[in-house]
Amino acid sequence: MAVQGEAPVSAILLISCPDQKGLVNTVTQFIYTNGGNVVDLEQHVDRAEGRFFMRVAWDLTDFVIPRESLADAFNKALAIPHQMDWQLYFSDCKPRMAVFVSKHEHCLFDILARYQSHEWDIEIPLVISNHPDLEQAVTSLGIDYVHIPVNKDNKADAEQQQQQLLEQYQIDFVVLARYMQILSDDFIKSYPNRIINIHHSFLPAFPGARPYHSAYERGVKIIGATSHYVTAELDAGPIIEQDVEHVRHTDEVEDLVRKGRDVEKVVLSRAIWRHFNHQVLVYGNRTVVFGS
């Protein structure tokens, strides 16, 4: 963790724009002629959509454009002429993540274990729950735990309180770690592609509630988990990561739940890792996951 200050700082640029000739050359020339050294570059063209995607990271050590003017410079020089949607990050800025959780603790505990081990180079200042149960496990690590009960009558108020907290804690993205409440469209729209959910099935099979029960009923031989960005339509947002586990006729529902927990926590954590490393671009309902 402490080595971060010692590594050279990089800029990370994510680009999505209509495909056209020479885009890679144009972008790398901008970096190169300004003294940047590309340390990682990946591009992808969605031929069906005629859309170009790129992730490029470069060492800022000898880069002549100051950090604070880079966004403006890039915007004028390249983004506007090429109709680019773009995001710019710096490797020395730690993303700030909040976790929403209910009573199922395995995903939260997995996240906390990674946090405690300094496995992830992020800040987790805040956990919000509609139940009080997990407070001690969270606060013992120095993370604030806010209990906001949610029911049919107070949902709007609860969400307002949640949003205020997210602002107050300067949260960059939210992780729903088996959070059992459905967020309103308004809430979701405030954090586009910044709310990550874990669903306990290999979507699009078994959306909604009780997927392990449905999987058991259907007699499938594999179960899975899916992490995705949350959109207005339940369990239908852009998929970031999926994985599966084989099951047998001897596995009862409780065995599916048990085996599924391990898939869920690993799939969610991989998605979080991709997200805070700025490797995910969303286009339509699909993701480009660079480095995967």
Place this chain on the structure above:
Amino acid sequence: MAVQGEAPVSAILLISCPDQKGLVNTVTQFIYTNGGNVVDLEQHVDRAEGRFFMRVAWDLTDFVIPRESLADAFNKALAIPHQMDWQLYFSDCKPRMAVFVSKHEHCLFDILARYQSHEWDIEIPLVISNHPDLEQAVTSLGIDYVHIPVNKDNKADAEQQQQQLLEQYQIDFVVLARYMQILSDDFIKSYPNRIINIHHSFLPAFPGARPYHSAYERGVKIIGATSHYVTAELDAGPIIEQDVEHVRHTDEVEDLVRKGRDVEKVVLSRAIWRHFNHQVLVYGNRTVVFGS
């Protein structure tokens, strides 16, 4: 292949009945007291359904009940008193399989390669297709190929012709190796749990036509294949085997099709192997796959 006659002949019994005390003991005692030596035994209890399942194989060398009276003897002694559904097989009887195919040849070719290699201890005397394209590949191995065109108007006639062939060739079970016609309910009912289909998705996701296109549209990170017994409801029958393959954002529909072919052919062949080894029991819409 030729060693079959030299190995001791076994009887294989598949049982499904209401669960009750002492069933394993009752069945093994029947075998043991009649001089049989159990070479393989597996039982399973579906606690939710209160249902007992068992597969037992025993060496017939010193067994005192003659083969031809075994079914009767078992029926009277055990099956009727315990309300057992049961099937009895002998290891020296080669199952006879027919393949239905359309134009996609990868599953058929995989089956033919195994047949040609004597990988499978079965007979494949017959391939039926609604297209003439694959005749040469089939007949060159000494397998009969019957071209039965199917369209809206002749479907009933075509199925009648198919059924006559299945009877004439004494077919035990049918494999739909990417056969692109939907069979009638009547046809399906004539071969309960004896028609195996391969569907090119991890069901229940993406049933019906063009699952790879749907998978691409949904932006999934895994694709899969499912082999199942055919029932009246399309792509909803009891699942025998499933497997998956990871895909990335760079995979276009044609890449999903390419990667999927390998999953399809392996999953179908595993299901066929389970079936002709008498390892699959169906109960409701679920399968017990012994030895898996």
Place this chain on the structure above:
Amino acid sequence: MAVQGEAPVSAILLISCPDQKGLVNTVTQFIYTNGGNVVDLEQHVDRAEGRFFMRVAWDLTDFVIPRESLADAFNKALAIPHQMDWQLYFSDCKPRMAVFVSKHEHCLFDILARYQSHEWDIEIPLVISNHPDLEQAVTSLGIDYVHIPVNKDNKADAEQQQQQLLEQYQIDFVVLARYMQILSDDFIKSYPNRIINIHHSFLPAFPGARPYHSAYERGVKIIGATSHYVTAELDAGPIIEQDVEHVRHTDEVEDLVRKGRDVEKVVLSRAIWRHFNHQVLVYGNRTVVFGS
């Protein structure tokens, strides 16, 4: 957790003996005629070795032999006549597990998370470490943490101290959760098939130290983890569970380490689960894992 007392108590019997006719029948008859109801039975014959293995669990509700005389009764009636190695467990006795750990915390944290969630029906009263680092994470859950430094000079003393603690805490089995010290043969022999290790490679590839570095050097496309019982020969004991993860050319050693951590912790936890559910039998250097 609290429901345990309410569920009917079962006896679980693990048997290994020379194969012979009628063994399943003999054992089930013993259970049945004494009023037991078999709830789970699995047998396996190693044909190459001529060895019979069996795991059977039965409900003790109406069983007429008292618990305290069951071992004796079984021994006289069946075990001695059939030269059986056997183990007997009761479902209401919680196994007691100790964890040995050094500085890598991911496996320990995963174990603690499951413990804290009551995911496992066992007791973990003791963690022993050759470093003081992880004390707080352990003691905060009410588990004792004993720091026993180990070096070349004090190894025998340290092990004596460890063994005294294992006795004092009535430990049934030990888990080496990335414990970086090699145990002496004497220590290992005191806990035959009762010390579970996690090795961070798909053994037998890359035994010994720094397997991820070796995997990187060799340019493999998959990495893995192996949980096994500890024997005198390093990383060569009977394997309980293995799993793997695909890697790419873009993965550097630190990426292998990162991806590997998730495989390690899941593979170790699966092995622990199999062990405390009494599903593992060792014969020679191989394991029979019932229910897998």
Place this chain on the structure above:
Amino acid sequence: MAVQGEAPVSAILLISCPDQKGLVNTVTQFIYTNGGNVVDLEQHVDRAEGRFFMRVAWDLTDFVIPRESLADAFNKALAIPHQMDWQLYFSDCKPRMAVFVSKHEHCLFDILARYQSHEWDIEIPLVISNHPDLEQAVTSLGIDYVHIPVNKDNKADAEQQQQQLLEQYQIDFVVLARYMQILSDDFIKSYPNRIINIHHSFLPAFPGARPYHSAYERGVKIIGATSHYVTAELDAGPIIEQDVEHVRHTDEVEDLVRKGRDVEKVVLSRAIWRHFNHQVLVYGNRTVVFGS
């Protein structure tokens, strides 16, 4: 297959050179300023080795440098100044592959099935075997089959004959589809990174003969297959693809062989596909597999 002539022709360039600033920019500028349109680009930097790798494909439709002078032009403009190792391919040139096989036919049959289905855009004019057994299956597809017996005494002669055939048939690369003879160093050196082998274990575990027997003896819970370029050291060449399959205690050696066959054929075919799509670069004993 027939559409090939209709698709625009691309040039595919593979580059390996010491890492330095601006390489991506330099290469893309060369393409762009000469009228090429990049359709695919992937780069990788091996930081440990300070080595840069790149695969770039561009549409030649408006490219102003004629095909026949492209190699020279690139060499002078970029390769020499930047000390590049490089390879240039054109998408309308079909690679020509030869297969070496012994008696195990499953990999060969899988290759032939793909060939017959036009799944692969390559030519397979020649199969060489040290046994006569598989001749009919090969020649019936219009592929020449040459039987060259190999024993201790005639090995040099046999290899000379093989090499003459490879030249005569203008073979680009050789696939050892379970060919059970060890090639001489001289033979191997004549086809650097152009001989692909399939080994029936997850290397580096179980190199050499009878890996399934060794896997069984060791009691592993996964088996696998590895495709790699052949080098002088047996089973130690750069790995292209690996995959695995779970096994259980019930799997005897013959079951490992059966399950292994499916892994072998799929892993080999994936490696062949990567190779003829010019996606593999070798550096030291590691591969960069673009698009994976």
